[in-house]
Amino acid sequence: MSLSADAFLSSTNPWKTVGSRMVYDNPWIQVTEHQVINPSGRPGIYGVVHFKHLAIGVVPIDENGYLWLVGQYRYPLQAYSWEVPEGGGPLAEDPLASAQRELLEETGIRATQWNLMLTMHLSNSVTDEKALIYLAKGLSYHSSQPEETEQLQLRKISLEAAYEEVLQGKITDAISVAAILRLMLMKRENSLQL
Numbered sequence: 001m002s003l004s005a006d007a008f009l010s011s012t013n014p015w016k017t018v019g020s021r022m023v024y025d026n027p028w029i030q031v032t033e034h035q036v037i038n039p040s041g042r043p044g045i046y047g048v049v050h051f052k053h054l055a056i057g058v059v060p061i062d063e064n065g066y067l068w069l070v071g072q073y074r075y076p077l078q079a080y081s082w083e084v085p086e087g088g089g090p091l092a093e094d095p096l097a098s099a100q101r102e103l104l105e106e107t108g109i110r111a112t113q114w115n116l117m118l119t120m121h122l123s124n125s126v127t128d129e130k131a132l133i134y135l136a137k138g139l140s141y142h143s144s145q146p147e148e149t150e151q152l153q154l155r156k157i158s159l160e161a162a163y164e165e166v167l168q169g170k171i172t173d174a175i176s177v178a179a180i181l182r183l184m185l186m187k188r189e190n191s192l193q194l
Contacts, residue, residue: 014038015036015037015039016036016037017035017036018035018036018043019034019035020032020033020034023047027052028051028052028053028088029049029051030049031047031049031050032048032050033045033046033047034046034048048127049126049127051088051127051128051129051130052090052091053088053089053090053091054089054090054098054130054131054132055086055088055129055130055131055132056086056087056088056089056095056131056132056133057084057085057099057131057133057134057175057179058085058086058099058102058103058134058135058136059117059133059136059179059180059183060103060111060136060137060139061135061136061139061183062139063137063194064194065159065160065187066156066157066158067159068085068107068154068156068157069083069154069155069157069162069171069176070082070083070086070106070153070154070155071083071152071155072150072152081172081173082155082171082176083171083173083176084133084175084176084180085102085103085109086102086173086175086176087102087106089101089102089132095132096114096134099114103136104144104145105145105147106144106150106152107144107154108141108145109136109139109140109141109142110140110142111136111137111138111140112137112138112140113136114134114135114136116132116133116134116135117135117179117182117183118132118133118178118179118182119133120133120174120175120178122175123174131174131175133178133179159180159183159184159187160184162180163180163181163183163184166181
């Protein structure tokens with residue numbers, strides 16, 4: 001007998017937490033090691049990274065179907081990455097305000113129309129990080145204001161070219177991949193109003 005999707009959603013937690021200890025803390029993340037009894041009934045440990053901010057992504061797209069990508073060197077990967085504009089938003093702040101701030105800081109772009117396109121959990125086997133991705137339209141162009149840790153390049157690219165870069169593995173950032181794939185699906189369904 002197989003379980004339905006609804007049964008999975010209402011299933012009880014098969015993990016039992018026996019104890020927990022914080023092993024690392026900074027202004028952005030907290031790492032906790034949990035002593036657990038796993039679903040098979042055996043003792044073990046489970047490390048969880050708690051993010052103190054929401055992950056915010058923005059896809060600024062103009063009336064001709066061009067969007068802007070931000071290029072930057074990503075320290076954890078030791079590699080350069082092309083991405084949609086993104087950053088962190090304090091949990092107590094309106095996510096839309098965070099998205100508007102990130103877009104202006106990184107690109108100098110302001111938008112008059114905002115729509116939440118996706119909500120995601122990133123790397124949910126080890127983190128509780130939640131991402132919100134917005135579509136921004138009605139663009140105007142101003143001066144960018146990057147943070148001191150950011151050396152950014154901007155690139156205007158068609159949705160089709162960005163989609164091809166996702167398929168070729170040239171764009172690998174999870175938020176960017178999900179946003180670009182979602183936009184392409186919207187375009188194919190004729191629901192992407194530019």
